[in-house]
Amino acid sequence: xxxxxxxxxxxxxxxxxxxxxxxxxxxxxxxxxxxxxxxxxxxxxxxxxx
Numbered sequence: 001x002x003x004x005x006x007x008x009x010x011x012x013x014x015x016x017x018x019x020x021x022x023x024x025x026x027x028x029x030x031x032x033x034x035x036x037x038x039x040x041x042x043x044x045x046x047x048x049x050x
Contacts, residue, residue, distance in 0.1 A: 002048055018048050025049065 003014040015025075017034075018041075024030050028045035035041035 013048075015048060018044050 001016045002018055003016070005012045005014070019025055019028075020032055020034050021030070024032075024045055028049060029042055031038040031041060
């Protein structure tokens with residue numbers, strides 16, 4: 001689950017467990033041991049970033 005928050009011209013994206021490492025935001029193809037279904041995890045990160 002992810003959550004987008006906007007207030008007073010500021011915004012934040014809380015990514016939950018979509019990315020378990022900050023590097024996965026810029027490198028969505030990177031997988032780790034916690035990605036039980038790496039192809040689905042990768043696709044979720046790509047959709048979140050777009």
